[in-house]
Amino acid sequence: MKTPPISIVKSVKFKAKPEATTLGFGKYFTDHMFTAKYSVEKGWHQAEVGPYKSFEIDPGASVLHYGQALFEGMKAFKQENEKVVLFRPEFNWHRMVAGADRLCMEAPPKDLFLNGIKELVKIDQEWIPDQPGSLYIRPTLVGTEAFLGVRPSNEMLFFAILSPVSSYYAEGSAPVNIWVETNYLRAAPGGLGATKAAANYAVSLKAALDAKKKGYSQVLWLDFSREYIEEVGTMNVFFVFENEIVTPSLDGTILGGGVRHSVIQLLKLWNLPISERKLKLSEVLEASKNGKLKEAFGTGTAAVISPIGELATESWKINLTNNGQQGELSKKIYDELTGVQYGRREDKLGWLQPL
Amino acid sequence: MKTPPISIVKSVKFKAKPEATTLGFGKYFTDHMFTAKYSVEKGWHQAEVGPYKSFEIDPGASVLHYGQALFEGMKAFKQENEKVVLFRPEFNWHRMVAGADRLCMEAPPKDLFLNGIKELVKIDQEWIPDQPGSLYIRPTLVGTEAFLGVRPSNEMLFFAILSPVSSYYAEGSAPVNIWVETNYLRAAPGGLGATKAAANYAVSLKAALDAKKKGYSQVLWLDFSREYIEEVGTMNVFFVFENEIVTPSLDGTILGGGVRHSVIQLLKLWNLPISERKLKLSEVLEASKNGKLKEAFGTGTAAVISPIGELATESWKINLTNNGQQGELSKKIYDELTGVQYGRREDKLGWLQPL
Numbered sequence: 001m002k003t004p005p006i007s008i009v010k011s012v013k014f015k016a017k018p019e020a021t022t023l024g025f026g027k028y029f030t031d032h033m034f035t036a037k038y039s040v041e042k043g044w045h046q047a048e049v050g051p052y053k054s055f056e057i058d059p060g061a062s063v064l065h066y067g068q069a070l071f072e073g074m075k076a077f078k079q080e081n082e083k084v085v086l087f088r089p090e091f092n093w094h095r096m097v098a099g100a101d102r103l104c105m106e107a108p109p110k111d112l113f114l115n116g117i118k119e120l121v122k123i124d125q126e127w128i129p130d131q132p133g134s135l136y137i138r139p140t141l142v143g144t145e146a147f148l149g150v151r152p153s154n155e156m157l158f159f160a161i162l163s164p165v166s167s168y169y170a171e172g173s174a175p176v177n178i179w180v181e182t183n184y185l186r187a188a189p190g191g192l193g194a195t196k197a198a199a200n201y202a203v204s205l206k207a208a209l210d211a212k213k214k215g216y217s218q219v220l221w222l223d224f225s226r227e228y229i230e231e232v233g234t235m236n237v238f239f240v241f242e243n244e245i246v247t248p249s250l251d252g253t254i255l256g257g258g259v260r261h262s263v264i265q266l267l268k269l270w271n272l273p274i275s276e277r278k279l280k281l282s283e284v285l286e287a288s289k290n291g292k293l294k295e296a297f298g299t300g301t302a303a304v305i306s307p308i309g310e311l312a313t314e315s316w317k318i319n320l321t322n323n324g325q326q327g328e329l330s331k332k333i334y335d336e337l338t339g340v341q342y343g344r345r346e347d348k349l350g351w352l353q354p355l
Numbered sequence: 356m357k358t359p360p361i362s363i364v365k366s367v368k369f370k371a372k373p374e375a376t377t378l379g380f381g382k383y384f385t386d387h388m389f390t391a392k393y394s395v396e397k398g399w400h401q402a403e404v405g406p407y408k409s410f411e412i413d414p415g416a417s418v419l420h421y422g423q424a425l426f427e428g429m430k431a432f433k434q435e436n437e438k439v440v441l442f443r444p445e446f447n448w449h450r451m452v453a454g455a456d457r458l459c460m461e462a463p464p465k466d467l468f469l470n471g472i473k474e475l476v477k478i479d480q481e482w483i484p485d486q487p488g489s490l491y492i493r494p495t496l497v498g499t500e501a502f503l504g505v506r507p508s509n510e511m512l513f514f515a516i517l518s519p520v521s522s523y524y525a526e527g528s529a530p531v532n533i534w535v536e537t538n539y540l541r542a543a544p545g546g547l548g549a550t551k552a553a554a555n556y557a558v559s560l561k562a563a564l565d566a567k568k569k570g571y572s573q574v575l576w577l578d579f580s581r582e583y584i585e586e587v588g589t590m591n592v593f594f595v596f597e598n599e600i601v602t603p604s605l606d607g608t609i610l611g612g613g614v615r616h617s618v619i620q621l622l623k624l625w626n627l628p629i630s631e632r633k634l635k636l637s638e639v640l641e642a643s644k645n646g647k648l649k650e651a652f653g654t655g656t657a658a659v660i661s662p663i664g665e666l667a668t669e670s671w672k673i674n675l676t677n678n679g680q681q682g683e684l685s686k687k688i689y690d691e692l693t694g695v696q697y698g699r700r701e702d703k704l705g706w707l708q709p710l
Contacts, residue, residue, distance in 0.1 A: 024504070025503065025504045026415075026502050026503025026504045027502060027503075027504070029414075029415060029501070033414055052414070053414075054411040054412055054413045054414070055411070055412060055414065056409040056410070056411055056412075057409055057410060057411075057412050058409045059384075059388055059407070059408075059409070059410065059495070059514050059516050060381075060384060060493075060516060060518075063418070063419060063424075063553075064418060064424055064426075064495055064497055064553070065424070065426055065493070065495060065553055065556070066553055066556035066557060066560065067422050067424060067552070067553030067554045067555075067556055067557030067558075068557055068560070069418075069419055069420070069422060069557070071419075071420055102561060103557055103560065103561070104560040104561050104564055136503065138415075138420070138503060140414070140419055140420060142419055146384070147381050147382060148380065148381025148382075148491065148493060148518055149379070149380045149381045149382070149523070150556055150559070150560070150563065150588065150589055151560070151563070151564075152560050152564065159414050161414050161415060163415075163503055168504070183545060184545045184546075185543050185544065185545030185546050187543075187546075188540050188542075188543035188546070188579050189540065189579070190538060190539045190540030190579075191539075191540050191542075191543070191546075191558055192554075192557065192558050197422070197554075197557055198418075198419070198420055198421055198422030198554070198557070199422045199547075199552075199553070199554030199555075199557045199558060200422075200554075201420065201421035201422055201505055202421060202422030202423055202424070202458055202547065202552055202553070202554045203422075203546055203547050203554060204505070205421065205423070205458065205459040205505070205506070205507050206457060206458070206459050208505065208506070209459055209506075209507065224543050224544070224545075224579055233505065234505055
């Protein structure tokens, strides 16, 4: 696949940058965006870093009717020496390629994906917040051909936008309370669960809203049998038992997160007993009763490492708050991960890429 | 919910109308479209029938990232006396309301939905093809608020576009061949299967493409146990056994089609033994072996009544072609349905609405 050159068009209007304290997550966008187009006839073309702005879309476009939409979430960090780094961007490219295949779309080639994002982050690097903030990068691929017969689109738009962020949850790094969802289902075998398809989020909104009404930050998704643990909305999940750390194995219904993968790498590096395996909800409840459940935490690009304070269903609750503090292991992982990201610790696993 | 007035802005440029023989399905769009906006603060506002054109969308809009997109499919017919009628538009409104609730969206109020569509069809009525063609109407609801934290959008765009169509399948009303899909899954309990969400189509594209490569027009979806029949891509499905006509019951994973509902009404009116119940694939195979399976057909707004010629899996094939002709019952239903739509037969069930 031939990669087109990337043209750069600088914005002439610049937005006021928000105060660090008001950032939250995904509320503000920077001055520029990266876009590239694909058609079956032309291949990838018209690659440009230009002003952030609304784009025109035909009302018959595939993304509006048949949900051909796939995205990634990644981050850029400003280190103490002002050096800007990307965290594992190739991981995100690989995942987008796999997702594009499942959704019958054409993913951008690696160099277009990486170079477009790097040029974009470069031009907007003044937007990167200081620690503990970061620049969230949202690469997105959508079908743009206008037709109504159900089939894959022959035209795509790839774009990346940037948002300066602090914490994903209002709780910051304090423990979040999670509701175990038994009514709705996120994904089943043969579906889209392993991809970062927009469709997976459409199905999840109502469950998250119901959980919020009950006072919970997110839901824990179970598999279609409602027996096995899959993931938390927007995060993968880890349970720290007395002699084993467990995260559900990737069996096709779970989104394999970049932070999930990095945490597994770290735990192996530290010679800790990490298992990727099927995990029953009843096993977690049992371990909690026996005092063998030490910690639970979520992992995600947006949320980083989020300790779980409470896990609740209609019939039971597990309290895991360590006096409101982060658990020992999740704190150690958080410190290492953010230490590498901000350049305070050595990047032993080769996670970082300079611009 | 207060409904805004609908303003009418006539296009000044008119497209050439395609030849009836080239129509196919969903390839051409008329001169106008209907749009209306919603926000939590303003409610529904800015309702307009105006020129068909691309609209601006923020790259952070919910529909592009979290799949908040829901649509309907309905039709307008030109009868022999030149009278234009809509087929069961209230059915489609009700289904959109139910789908919007599942996707945490706000559906347009009934009068806005119906009046907007009627004004639109009126302004573009010269586009309605003669028999056996019709005007396909695509009402669509998408989330437009720009933010990246996963939650429902506070802003929506509702729009309706029109496409003059002939047959959905290249086969016309000749039997279509269907592949029984056992690898991919359309929907599971707790998911979006019962809604006309864009997400359901995203998940289906690869299966349909794989079937096409094998020479089949569409797939037959099974439930998550891969034992029970659910629906055909873009159609509901009916099996005509010796003493019973069966269509799968709506248990939350199947899209309840308007033509499906109309066919059930007709069969009841005719005192034929129609059952909505769970139906095993093995029962169909068994009945075929015993000579008790007489016909099978799909129903849908786009496809109307499509006889099924062949049903195939990796291990077996059922041939249902009645010497390449439509089966007796599906022909009778097709004649009645299209007879009512084109005004040749009495509208006993109150399906039609004038403009």
